[in-house]
Amino acid sequence: MRIGELAEQAGMTTKTLRFYEQAQVLPQPARTASGYRDYDETSLARLRFVRAAQGAGLSLAEIRTIITVREDQGPPCGHVTALLDRHAAALDERIAELEATREEVRRLRDRAATLNPAACSEDGVCHVIPTH
Amino acid sequence: MRIGELAEQAGMTTKTLRFYEQAQVLPQPARTASGYRDYDETSLARLRFVRAAQGAGLSLAEIRTIITVREDQGPPCGHVTALLDRHAAALDERIAELEATREEVRRLRDRAATLNPAACSEDGVCHVIPTH
DNA sequence: GTAAACGTTCCACCGCACGGCAAGGTCAAG
DNA sequence: CTTGACCTTGCCGTGCGGTGGAACGTTTAC
Numbered sequence: 001m002r003i004g005e006l007a008e009q010a011g012m013t014t015k016t017l018r019f020y021e022q023a024q025v026l027p028q029p030a031r032t033a034s035g036y037r038d039y040d041e042t043s044l045a046r047l048r049f050v051r052a053a054q055g056a057g058l059s060l061a062e063i064r065t066i067i068t069v070r071e072d073q074g075p076p077c078g079h080v081t082a083l084l085d086r087h088a089a090a091l092d093e094r095i096a097e098l099e100a101t102r103e104e105v106r107r108l109r110d111r112a113a114t115l116n117p118a119a120c121s122e123d124g125v126c127h128v129i130p131t132h
Numbered sequence: 133m134r135i136g137e138l139a140e141q142a143g144m145t146t147k148t149l150r151f152y153e154q155a156q157v158l159p160q161p162a163r164t165a166s167g168y169r170d171y172d173e174t175s176l177a178r179l180r181f182v183r184a185a186q187g188a189g190l191s192l193a194e195i196r197t198i199i200t201v202r203e204d205q206g207p208p209c210g211h212v213t214a215l216l217d218r219h220a221a222a223l224d225e226r227i228a229e230l231e232a233t234r235e236e237v238r239r240l241r242d243r244a245a246t247l248n249p250a251a252c253s254e255d256g257v258c259h260v261i262p263t264h
Numbered sequence: 265g266t267a268a269a270c271g272t273t274c275c276a277c278c279g280c281a282c283g284g285c286a287a288g289g290t291c292a293a294g
Numbered sequence: 295c296t297t298g299a300c301c302t303t304g305c306c307g308t309g310c311g312g313t314g315g316a317a318c319g320t321t322t323a324c
Contacts, residue, residue, distance in 0.1 A: 004300070014301085019282060034290060036301055042255060048263035049256065056240055056261065057233040060281075067257055075252035077244060080260050084241040091234040095227060101189040102223040108188055109216040112209060120207035123174060124181065125199055128212050129188065131180035136270070146271085151312060166320055168271055192311070 001039040010047040017047075023060045025050050025067060057087060133171040142179040149179075155192045157182050157199060189219060 007014045020026040026046055030038040053063045062083060069076035112128045120127045139146045152158040158178055162170045185195045194215060201208035244260040252259045 002301080013283080015283060016281085018303095023281085034301085036290080045256060045263065049258070049261065052261050052263045055233075056236050059279095070257050075249040076258055077247070077249040077252065077260060080258055081241065081244045084237050084244065084260075088234060088237045088241060091230055091237065095230050095234065098223055098227050098230070101187075102220060102227065104188050105216050105220045105223065109213065109220065112213045112216065115209070117207040117209040120209065124177060125202050126181070126208055126212055128209060128216075129181065129184050131177065131184045134271080145313085147313060148311085150272095155311085164320095166271085168320080186311095 001041075001043070003037045003039070006039045006043055006047070009044055010051075012047065020047070020050065020060070023064065025060050025063050056084070057091065058083070133173075133175070135169045135171070138171045138175055138179070141176055142183075144179065152179075152182065152192070155196065157192050157195050188216070189223065190215070 003014045003017055007017050010017075017026060021028060026043065029040070029043065032038050050060075050063055053066070054060075058066075066076050066080055066083070069079045108128060111130075115128060124131070135146045135149055139149050142149075149158060153160060158175065161172070161175065164170050182192075182195055185198070186192075190198075198208050198212055198215070201211045240260060243262075247260060256263070
């Protein structure tokens with residue numbers, strides 16, 4: 001199977017496939033006599049796995065560790081479980097940060113609605129955003 | 133006032149100040165005869181404003197637009213209000229995305245707890261992450 | 265006079281997941 | 295034989311907010 005064909009089936013570009021190969025989330029395929037990449041049927045399954053893992057917010061580096069663990073030690077369930085736990089915690093933290101920022105933005109928005117533009121002092125940039 | 137002094141008072145590095153100048157959120161200061169930057173008292177207020185605006189999640193590019201509007205048209209209240217509204221909407225969207233990802237991660241985590249590692253098929257990478 | 269502690273410019277790099285383009289090789293159809 | 299569609303490698307650019315280092319000039323203290 002040629003690269004363009006696989007890319008089409010996976011809904012990705014050939015660029016992405018070559019990038020995944022370099023990122024070691026897609027194994028180096030066989031080559032034809034003239035140097036063309038020649039993929040087997042397992043490649044599409046691998047690409048689907050990568051996409052599913054990305055859907056869970058995993059980076060290519062993290063996906064690579066799962067693949068490496070699998071190749072070295074068999075089913076990577078323990079590794080994946082720990083990875084997912086860490087990810088859930090990181091997401092909690094990130095969401096909390098964004099929610100705090102959202103609250104700050106809303107506070108400022110309300111402030112903007114009550115302040116008089118004419119009262120904006122000369123020497124600041126904007127009295128809606130307090131500097132302390 | 134020299135750059136190191138201002139940096140210390142603002143709790144930033146000299147690198148950051150020069151970067152802000154290039155990003156046009158900090159005006160180009162006067163120079164001494166030998167070419168050293170020579171800041172006035174308004175600079176610290178400006179840096180505090182930048183930091184406060186960053187705290188509300190505004191990018192340097194957005195902060196620059198506020199400053200530009202202020203310089204061109206006076207108090208930028210209307211501009212800032214619109215900016216904050218757009219930001220609140222973007223934050224809502226981003227938080228919703230992350231929450232969806234978090235749900236997906238938790239679903240997978242629960243799945244990992246119930247699946248038998250020995251049942252992991254030979255030809256996939258990890259049966260915890262389904263490739264539907 | 266000299267050494268330390270500052271200052272200057274410019275260029276490169278970080279993570280992340282690709283996209284664009286160039287210069288060339290290969291393969292099938294007409 | 296030629297055209298066009300495909301493939302190869304390689305290197306640079308993207309956005310964001312800086313950080314690091316090199317190579318060199320200035321100021322201050324002793």
